Amino acid sequence: MDLISIIGTLLAFLVIIVGTILKGSTVDALWNPAACVIVFAGTAAALMVQNQGKVLKHALKMMSMIFKPPMHRPEDLISRVVGWSEISRRQGLLGLEPQIEAEPDPFIRKGLQMLVDGSEPEAIRSVLEVDMDTREATDLAASKVYESAGIFSPTLGIIGAVMGLMAVMQNLTDPSKLGHGIAAAFVATIYGVALANLFMLPMAARLKGLIGKQSRMREILIEGLVSIAQGDNPRQIEARLQGYVS
Structure with missing residues:
Protein backbone atom coordinates (compact mmCIF):
# COMPACT_ATOMS: atom_id res chain seq x y z
CA MET A 1 0.00 0.00 0.00
CA ASN A 32 -27.06 17.83 1.78
CA PRO A 33 -28.73 14.89 -0.02
CA ALA A 34 -29.89 17.02 -2.95
CA ALA A 35 -26.36 18.34 -3.53
CA CYS A 36 -25.00 14.78 -3.42
CA VAL A 37 -27.43 13.66 -6.09
CA ILE A 38 -26.73 16.63 -8.35
CA VAL A 39 -22.92 16.53 -8.10
CA PHE A 40 -22.06 12.85 -7.72
CA ALA A 41 -24.86 11.30 -9.75
CA GLY A 42 -24.63 14.10 -12.30
CA THR A 43 -20.88 13.61 -12.73
CA ALA A 44 -21.39 9.86 -13.12
CA ALA A 45 -24.08 10.47 -15.75
CA ALA A 46 -21.82 12.81 -17.71
CA LEU A 47 -19.01 10.23 -17.65
CA MET A 48 -21.39 7.55 -18.94
CA VAL A 49 -22.38 9.77 -21.85
CA GLN A 50 -18.75 10.57 -22.65
CA ASN A 51 -17.15 7.12 -22.33
CA GLN A 52 -17.78 3.55 -23.41
CA GLY A 53 -18.58 0.98 -20.76
CA LYS A 54 -15.26 -0.84 -21.15
CA VAL A 55 -13.36 2.41 -20.58
CA LEU A 56 -15.31 3.13 -17.38
CA LYS A 57 -14.78 -0.44 -16.18
CA HIS A 58 -11.04 -0.18 -16.80
CA ALA A 59 -10.94 3.18 -15.00
CA LEU A 60 -12.53 1.63 -11.91
CA LYS A 61 -9.97 -1.19 -11.96
CA MET A 62 -7.12 1.30 -12.22
CA MET A 63 -8.23 3.14 -9.08
CA SER A 64 -6.50 0.47 -6.99
CA MET A 65 -3.18 1.51 -8.58
CA ILE A 66 -3.34 4.81 -6.69
CA PHE A 67 -3.33 3.14 -3.28
CA LYS A 68 -1.39 0.03 -4.29
CA PRO A 69 0.83 1.08 -7.21
CA PRO A 70 2.82 -1.53 -9.13
CA MET A 71 6.49 -1.71 -8.20
CA HIS A 72 8.72 -0.08 -10.81
CA ARG A 73 12.32 -1.13 -10.24
CA PRO A 74 14.32 -0.63 -13.46
CA GLU A 75 17.48 -1.97 -11.84
CA ASP A 76 15.77 -5.26 -11.00
CA LEU A 77 14.42 -5.61 -14.53
CA ILE A 78 17.85 -4.87 -16.02
CA SER A 79 19.37 -7.50 -13.75
CA ARG A 80 16.81 -10.05 -14.96
CA VAL A 81 17.44 -9.20 -18.61
CA VAL A 82 21.20 -9.61 -18.10
CA GLY A 83 20.51 -12.96 -16.43
CA TRP A 84 18.45 -14.08 -19.43
CA SER A 85 21.28 -12.99 -21.71
CA GLU A 86 23.79 -15.08 -19.78
CA ILE A 87 21.48 -18.11 -19.92
CA SER A 88 21.05 -17.72 -23.69
CA ARG A 89 24.82 -17.57 -24.20
CA ARG A 90 25.42 -20.71 -22.14
CA GLN A 91 22.41 -22.82 -23.11
CA GLY A 92 21.02 -21.16 -26.21
CA LEU A 93 17.65 -19.42 -26.52
CA LEU A 94 15.80 -22.64 -25.69
CA GLY A 95 17.33 -22.42 -22.22
CA LEU A 96 14.88 -19.55 -21.53
CA GLU A 97 11.81 -21.80 -21.78
CA PRO A 98 11.60 -22.39 -17.99
CA GLN A 99 11.60 -18.59 -17.53
CA ILE A 100 8.46 -18.31 -19.65
CA GLU A 101 6.48 -20.73 -17.51
CA ALA A 102 7.51 -18.99 -14.28
CA GLU A 103 6.78 -15.45 -15.54
CA PRO A 104 3.48 -13.90 -14.27
CA ASP A 105 3.62 -10.77 -16.46
CA PRO A 106 1.94 -11.50 -19.83
CA PHE A 107 3.96 -8.81 -21.62
CA ILE A 108 7.29 -10.29 -20.48
CA ARG A 109 6.01 -13.78 -21.19
CA LYS A 110 5.09 -12.81 -24.74
CA GLY A 111 8.51 -11.28 -25.36
CA LEU A 112 10.37 -14.29 -23.99
CA GLN A 113 8.24 -16.64 -26.09
CA MET A 114 9.10 -14.72 -29.24
CA LEU A 115 12.76 -14.86 -28.25
CA VAL A 116 12.66 -18.63 -27.70
CA ASP A 117 10.78 -19.10 -30.99
CA GLY A 118 13.73 -17.51 -32.79
CA SER A 119 11.91 -14.38 -34.02
CA GLU A 120 14.01 -11.74 -35.74
CA PRO A 121 15.08 -8.81 -33.52
CA GLU A 122 13.08 -6.26 -35.51
CA ALA A 123 10.02 -8.52 -35.45
CA ILE A 124 10.27 -8.70 -31.65
CA ARG A 125 10.60 -4.93 -31.42
CA SER A 126 7.71 -4.29 -33.80
CA VAL A 127 5.26 -6.67 -32.12
CA LEU A 128 6.07 -5.59 -28.56
CA GLU A 129 6.02 -1.88 -29.37
CA VAL A 130 2.55 -2.20 -30.86
CA ASP A 131 1.46 -4.08 -27.73
CA MET A 132 3.05 -1.43 -25.50
CA ASP A 133 1.44 1.47 -27.37
CA THR A 134 -1.97 -0.21 -27.28
CA ARG A 135 -1.76 -0.83 -23.55
CA GLU A 136 -0.59 2.72 -22.90
CA ALA A 137 -3.44 4.18 -24.96
CA THR A 138 -5.99 2.02 -23.11
CA ASP A 139 -4.63 3.05 -19.72
CA LEU A 140 -4.47 6.74 -20.65
CA ALA A 141 -8.09 6.65 -21.84
CA ALA A 142 -9.05 5.26 -18.42
CA SER A 143 -7.05 7.93 -16.58
CA LYS A 144 -8.83 10.63 -18.58
CA VAL A 145 -12.10 9.48 -17.01
CA TYR A 146 -10.89 10.95 -13.71
CA GLU A 147 -9.67 14.07 -15.48
CA SER A 148 -13.09 14.51 -17.08
CA ALA A 149 -14.77 14.01 -13.70
CA GLY A 150 -12.60 16.85 -12.38
CA ILE A 151 -13.92 19.06 -15.18
CA PHE A 152 -17.60 18.12 -14.86
CA SER A 153 -18.01 18.17 -11.07
CA PRO A 154 -17.37 21.91 -10.45
CA THR A 155 -19.90 22.82 -13.15
CA LEU A 156 -22.47 20.49 -11.62
CA GLY A 157 -21.70 22.07 -8.26
CA ILE A 158 -22.61 25.46 -9.71
CA ILE A 159 -25.81 23.99 -11.18
CA GLY A 160 -26.65 22.62 -7.74
CA ALA A 161 -26.02 26.04 -6.15
CA VAL A 162 -28.24 27.78 -8.69
CA MET A 163 -31.01 25.24 -8.15
CA GLY A 164 -30.69 25.80 -4.40
CA LEU A 165 -30.92 29.56 -4.83
CA MET A 166 -34.03 29.10 -6.96
CA ALA A 167 -35.61 27.29 -4.02
CA VAL A 168 -34.54 30.14 -1.72
CA MET A 169 -36.10 32.73 -3.99
CA GLN A 170 -39.41 30.93 -3.66
CA ASN A 171 -39.30 31.48 0.11
CA LEU A 172 -38.42 35.18 0.23
CA THR A 173 -41.56 35.81 2.24
CA ASP A 174 -40.18 33.67 5.07
CA PRO A 175 -36.89 35.28 6.30
CA SER A 176 -36.28 32.45 8.75
CA LYS A 177 -35.57 30.07 5.89
CA LEU A 178 -33.26 32.33 3.90
CA GLY A 179 -30.02 31.78 5.82
CA HIS A 180 -30.32 28.01 5.94
CA GLY A 181 -31.46 27.85 2.32
CA ILE A 182 -28.54 29.91 1.00
CA ALA A 183 -26.02 27.89 3.02
CA ALA A 184 -27.47 24.64 1.68
CA ALA A 185 -27.35 26.00 -1.86
CA PHE A 186 -23.59 26.50 -1.72
CA VAL A 187 -22.91 23.01 -0.35
CA ALA A 188 -23.22 21.73 -3.91
CA THR A 189 -20.41 24.07 -4.97
CA ILE A 190 -18.21 22.74 -2.18
CA TYR A 191 -18.92 19.17 -3.28
CA GLY A 192 -18.11 19.91 -6.91
CA VAL A 193 -14.91 21.90 -6.37
CA ALA A 194 -13.60 19.59 -3.62
CA LEU A 195 -14.32 16.47 -5.67
CA ALA A 196 -12.39 17.92 -8.61
CA ASN A 197 -9.38 19.47 -6.91
CA LEU A 198 -8.84 17.17 -3.95
CA PHE A 199 -9.63 13.85 -5.59
CA MET A 200 -10.32 13.51 -9.32
CA LEU A 201 -7.62 15.73 -10.85
CA PRO A 202 -4.87 14.49 -8.49
CA MET A 203 -5.92 10.89 -9.18
CA ALA A 204 -5.75 11.49 -12.93
CA ALA A 205 -2.27 13.01 -12.64
CA ARG A 206 -1.06 10.15 -10.43
CA LEU A 207 -2.34 7.52 -12.86
CA LYS A 208 -0.66 9.25 -15.82
CA GLY A 209 2.63 9.21 -13.93
CA LEU A 210 2.29 5.49 -13.16
CA ILE A 211 1.38 4.74 -16.78
CA GLY A 212 4.49 6.58 -17.94
CA LYS A 213 6.65 4.51 -15.59
CA GLN A 214 5.07 1.29 -16.86
CA SER A 215 5.83 2.28 -20.44
CA ARG A 216 9.43 3.02 -19.52
CA MET A 217 9.77 -0.43 -17.96
CA ARG A 218 8.41 -2.00 -21.14
CA GLU A 219 10.84 0.03 -23.24
CA ILE A 220 13.70 -1.37 -21.17
CA LEU A 221 12.36 -4.88 -21.64
CA ILE A 222 11.96 -4.50 -25.40
CA GLU A 223 15.46 -3.13 -25.82
CA GLY A 224 16.84 -5.93 -23.67
CA LEU A 225 15.07 -8.72 -25.54
CA VAL A 226 16.10 -7.29 -28.91
CA SER A 227 19.71 -7.12 -27.70
CA ILE A 228 19.57 -10.76 -26.60
CA ALA A 229 18.12 -11.75 -29.99
CA GLN A 230 21.02 -9.94 -31.65
CA GLY A 231 23.51 -11.92 -29.56
CA ASP A 232 24.95 -8.91 -27.76
CA ASN A 233 27.32 -9.37 -24.84
CA PRO A 234 25.55 -9.29 -21.40
CA ARG A 235 27.81 -6.45 -20.23
CA GLN A 236 26.98 -4.44 -23.34
CA ILE A 237 23.28 -5.05 -22.77
CA GLU A 238 23.56 -3.91 -19.16
CA ALA A 239 25.42 -0.74 -20.13
CA ARG A 240 22.83 0.07 -22.80
CA LEU A 241 19.86 -0.47 -20.51
CA GLN A 242 21.38 1.59 -17.71
CA GLY A 243 20.82 4.60 -19.98
CA TYR A 244 17.09 4.28 -19.20
CA VAL A 245 17.68 4.69 -15.47
CA SER A 246 17.65 8.28 -14.29
Whole structure:
Protein backbone atom coordinates (compact mmCIF):
# COMPACT_ATOMS: atom_id res chain seq x y z
CA MET A 1 0.00 0.00 0.00
CA ASP A 2 1.12 3.54 -0.77
CA LEU A 3 1.03 5.32 2.58
CA ILE A 4 1.37 8.80 1.03
CA SER A 5 -1.77 8.36 -1.10
CA ILE A 6 -3.76 7.12 1.88
CA ILE A 7 -2.60 10.01 4.06
CA GLY A 8 -3.37 12.48 1.28
CA THR A 9 -6.91 11.13 0.87
CA LEU A 10 -7.59 11.29 4.61
CA LEU A 11 -6.08 14.77 4.80
CA ALA A 12 -8.38 15.95 2.01
CA PHE A 13 -11.44 14.97 4.06
CA LEU A 14 -9.90 16.46 7.18
CA VAL A 15 -9.20 19.79 5.47
CA ILE A 16 -12.85 20.20 4.50
CA ILE A 17 -14.20 19.21 7.91
CA VAL A 18 -11.73 21.24 9.99
CA GLY A 19 -12.00 24.20 7.64
CA THR A 20 -15.78 24.18 8.03
CA ILE A 21 -15.52 24.16 11.81
CA LEU A 22 -12.87 26.90 11.90
CA LYS A 23 -15.11 29.07 9.73
CA GLY A 24 -17.78 28.88 12.42
CA SER A 25 -20.07 26.38 10.73
CA THR A 26 -20.92 22.80 11.72
CA VAL A 27 -20.17 19.43 10.14
CA ASP A 28 -23.91 18.88 9.73
CA ALA A 29 -23.99 21.83 7.36
CA LEU A 30 -21.85 19.88 4.89
CA TRP A 31 -24.49 17.19 4.47
CA ASN A 32 -27.06 17.83 1.78
CA PRO A 33 -28.73 14.89 -0.02
CA ALA A 34 -29.89 17.02 -2.95
CA ALA A 35 -26.36 18.34 -3.53
CA CYS A 36 -25.00 14.78 -3.42
CA VAL A 37 -27.43 13.66 -6.09
CA ILE A 38 -26.73 16.63 -8.35
CA VAL A 39 -22.92 16.53 -8.10
CA PHE A 40 -22.06 12.85 -7.72
CA ALA A 41 -24.86 11.30 -9.75
CA GLY A 42 -24.63 14.10 -12.30
CA THR A 43 -20.88 13.61 -12.73
CA ALA A 44 -21.39 9.86 -13.12
CA ALA A 45 -24.08 10.47 -15.75
CA ALA A 46 -21.82 12.81 -17.71
CA LEU A 47 -19.01 10.23 -17.65
CA MET A 48 -21.39 7.55 -18.94
CA VAL A 49 -22.38 9.77 -21.85
CA GLN A 50 -18.75 10.57 -22.65
CA ASN A 51 -17.15 7.12 -22.33
CA GLN A 52 -17.78 3.55 -23.41
CA GLY A 53 -18.58 0.98 -20.76
CA LYS A 54 -15.26 -0.84 -21.15
CA VAL A 55 -13.36 2.41 -20.58
CA LEU A 56 -15.31 3.13 -17.38
CA LYS A 57 -14.78 -0.44 -16.18
CA HIS A 58 -11.04 -0.18 -16.80
CA ALA A 59 -10.94 3.18 -15.00
CA LEU A 60 -12.53 1.63 -11.91
CA LYS A 61 -9.97 -1.19 -11.96
CA MET A 62 -7.12 1.30 -12.22
CA MET A 63 -8.23 3.14 -9.08
CA SER A 64 -6.50 0.47 -6.99
CA MET A 65 -3.18 1.51 -8.58
CA ILE A 66 -3.34 4.81 -6.69
CA PHE A 67 -3.33 3.14 -3.28
CA LYS A 68 -1.39 0.03 -4.29
CA PRO A 69 0.83 1.08 -7.21
CA PRO A 70 2.82 -1.53 -9.13
CA MET A 71 6.49 -1.71 -8.20
CA HIS A 72 8.72 -0.08 -10.81
CA ARG A 73 12.32 -1.13 -10.24
CA PRO A 74 14.32 -0.63 -13.46
CA GLU A 75 17.48 -1.97 -11.84
CA ASP A 76 15.77 -5.26 -11.00
CA LEU A 77 14.42 -5.61 -14.53
CA ILE A 78 17.85 -4.87 -16.02
CA SER A 79 19.37 -7.50 -13.75
CA ARG A 80 16.81 -10.05 -14.96
CA VAL A 81 17.44 -9.20 -18.61
CA VAL A 82 21.20 -9.61 -18.10
CA GLY A 83 20.51 -12.96 -16.43
CA TRP A 84 18.45 -14.08 -19.43
CA SER A 85 21.28 -12.99 -21.71
CA GLU A 86 23.79 -15.08 -19.78
CA ILE A 87 21.48 -18.11 -19.92
CA SER A 88 21.05 -17.72 -23.69
CA ARG A 89 24.82 -17.57 -24.20
CA ARG A 90 25.42 -20.71 -22.14
CA GLN A 91 22.41 -22.82 -23.11
CA GLY A 92 21.02 -21.16 -26.21
CA LEU A 93 17.65 -19.42 -26.52
CA LEU A 94 15.80 -22.64 -25.69
CA GLY A 95 17.33 -22.42 -22.22
CA LEU A 96 14.88 -19.55 -21.53
CA GLU A 97 11.81 -21.80 -21.78
CA PRO A 98 11.60 -22.39 -17.99
CA GLN A 99 11.60 -18.59 -17.53
CA ILE A 100 8.46 -18.31 -19.65
CA GLU A 101 6.48 -20.73 -17.51
CA ALA A 102 7.51 -18.99 -14.28
CA GLU A 103 6.78 -15.45 -15.54
CA PRO A 104 3.48 -13.90 -14.27
CA ASP A 105 3.62 -10.77 -16.46
CA PRO A 106 1.94 -11.50 -19.83
CA PHE A 107 3.96 -8.81 -21.62
CA ILE A 108 7.29 -10.29 -20.48
CA ARG A 109 6.01 -13.78 -21.19
CA LYS A 110 5.09 -12.81 -24.74
CA GLY A 111 8.51 -11.28 -25.36
CA LEU A 112 10.37 -14.29 -23.99
CA GLN A 113 8.24 -16.64 -26.09
CA MET A 114 9.10 -14.72 -29.24
CA LEU A 115 12.76 -14.86 -28.25
CA VAL A 116 12.66 -18.63 -27.70
CA ASP A 117 10.78 -19.10 -30.99
CA GLY A 118 13.73 -17.51 -32.79
CA SER A 119 11.91 -14.38 -34.02
CA GLU A 120 14.01 -11.74 -35.74
CA PRO A 121 15.08 -8.81 -33.52
CA GLU A 122 13.08 -6.26 -35.51
CA ALA A 123 10.02 -8.52 -35.45
CA ILE A 124 10.27 -8.70 -31.65
CA ARG A 125 10.60 -4.93 -31.42
CA SER A 126 7.71 -4.29 -33.80
CA VAL A 127 5.26 -6.67 -32.12
CA LEU A 128 6.07 -5.59 -28.56
CA GLU A 129 6.02 -1.88 -29.37
CA VAL A 130 2.55 -2.20 -30.86
CA ASP A 131 1.46 -4.08 -27.73
CA MET A 132 3.05 -1.43 -25.50
CA ASP A 133 1.44 1.47 -27.37
CA THR A 134 -1.97 -0.21 -27.28
CA ARG A 135 -1.76 -0.83 -23.55
CA GLU A 136 -0.59 2.72 -22.90
CA ALA A 137 -3.44 4.18 -24.96
CA THR A 138 -5.99 2.02 -23.11
CA ASP A 139 -4.63 3.05 -19.72
CA LEU A 140 -4.47 6.74 -20.65
CA ALA A 141 -8.09 6.65 -21.84
CA ALA A 142 -9.05 5.26 -18.42
CA SER A 143 -7.05 7.93 -16.58
CA LYS A 144 -8.83 10.63 -18.58
CA VAL A 145 -12.10 9.48 -17.01
CA TYR A 146 -10.89 10.95 -13.71
CA GLU A 147 -9.67 14.07 -15.48
CA SER A 148 -13.09 14.51 -17.08
CA ALA A 149 -14.77 14.01 -13.70
CA GLY A 150 -12.60 16.85 -12.38
CA ILE A 151 -13.92 19.06 -15.18
CA PHE A 152 -17.60 18.12 -14.86
CA SER A 153 -18.01 18.17 -11.07
CA PRO A 154 -17.37 21.91 -10.45
CA THR A 155 -19.90 22.82 -13.15
CA LEU A 156 -22.47 20.49 -11.62
CA GLY A 157 -21.70 22.07 -8.26
CA ILE A 158 -22.61 25.46 -9.71
CA ILE A 159 -25.81 23.99 -11.18
CA GLY A 160 -26.65 22.62 -7.74
CA ALA A 161 -26.02 26.04 -6.15
CA VAL A 162 -28.24 27.78 -8.69
CA MET A 163 -31.01 25.24 -8.15
CA GLY A 164 -30.69 25.80 -4.40
CA LEU A 165 -30.92 29.56 -4.83
CA MET A 166 -34.03 29.10 -6.96
CA ALA A 167 -35.61 27.29 -4.02
CA VAL A 168 -34.54 30.14 -1.72
CA MET A 169 -36.10 32.73 -3.99
CA GLN A 170 -39.41 30.93 -3.66
CA ASN A 171 -39.30 31.48 0.11
CA LEU A 172 -38.42 35.18 0.23
CA THR A 173 -41.56 35.81 2.24
CA ASP A 174 -40.18 33.67 5.07
CA PRO A 175 -36.89 35.28 6.30
CA SER A 176 -36.28 32.45 8.75
CA LYS A 177 -35.57 30.07 5.89
CA LEU A 178 -33.26 32.33 3.90
CA GLY A 179 -30.02 31.78 5.82
CA HIS A 180 -30.32 28.01 5.94
CA GLY A 181 -31.46 27.85 2.32
CA ILE A 182 -28.54 29.91 1.00
CA ALA A 183 -26.02 27.89 3.02
CA ALA A 184 -27.47 24.64 1.68
CA ALA A 185 -27.35 26.00 -1.86
CA PHE A 186 -23.59 26.50 -1.72
CA VAL A 187 -22.91 23.01 -0.35
CA ALA A 188 -23.22 21.73 -3.91
CA THR A 189 -20.41 24.07 -4.97
CA ILE A 190 -18.21 22.74 -2.18
CA TYR A 191 -18.92 19.17 -3.28
CA GLY A 192 -18.11 19.91 -6.91
CA VAL A 193 -14.91 21.90 -6.37
CA ALA A 194 -13.60 19.59 -3.62
CA LEU A 195 -14.32 16.47 -5.67
CA ALA A 196 -12.39 17.92 -8.61
CA ASN A 197 -9.38 19.47 -6.91
CA LEU A 198 -8.84 17.17 -3.95
CA PHE A 199 -9.63 13.85 -5.59
CA MET A 200 -10.32 13.51 -9.32
CA LEU A 201 -7.62 15.73 -10.85
CA PRO A 202 -4.87 14.49 -8.49
CA MET A 203 -5.92 10.89 -9.18
CA ALA A 204 -5.75 11.49 -12.93
CA ALA A 205 -2.27 13.01 -12.64
CA ARG A 206 -1.06 10.15 -10.43
CA LEU A 207 -2.34 7.52 -12.86
CA LYS A 208 -0.66 9.25 -15.82
CA GLY A 209 2.63 9.21 -13.93
CA LEU A 210 2.29 5.49 -13.16
CA ILE A 211 1.38 4.74 -16.78
CA GLY A 212 4.49 6.58 -17.94
CA LYS A 213 6.65 4.51 -15.59
CA GLN A 214 5.07 1.29 -16.86
CA SER A 215 5.83 2.28 -20.44
CA ARG A 216 9.43 3.02 -19.52
CA MET A 217 9.77 -0.43 -17.96
CA ARG A 218 8.41 -2.00 -21.14
CA GLU A 219 10.84 0.03 -23.24
CA ILE A 220 13.70 -1.37 -21.17
CA LEU A 221 12.36 -4.88 -21.64
CA ILE A 222 11.96 -4.50 -25.40
CA GLU A 223 15.46 -3.13 -25.82
CA GLY A 224 16.84 -5.93 -23.67
CA LEU A 225 15.07 -8.72 -25.54
CA VAL A 226 16.10 -7.29 -28.91
CA SER A 227 19.71 -7.12 -27.70
CA ILE A 228 19.57 -10.76 -26.60
CA ALA A 229 18.12 -11.75 -29.99
CA GLN A 230 21.02 -9.94 -31.65
CA GLY A 231 23.51 -11.92 -29.56
CA ASP A 232 24.95 -8.91 -27.76
CA ASN A 233 27.32 -9.37 -24.84
CA PRO A 234 25.55 -9.29 -21.40
CA ARG A 235 27.81 -6.45 -20.23
CA GLN A 236 26.98 -4.44 -23.34
CA ILE A 237 23.28 -5.05 -22.77
CA GLU A 238 23.56 -3.91 -19.16
CA ALA A 239 25.42 -0.74 -20.13
CA ARG A 240 22.83 0.07 -22.80
CA LEU A 241 19.86 -0.47 -20.51
CA GLN A 242 21.38 1.59 -17.71
CA GLY A 243 20.82 4.60 -19.98
CA TYR A 244 17.09 4.28 -19.20
CA VAL A 245 17.68 4.69 -15.47
CA SER A 246 17.65 8.28 -14.29
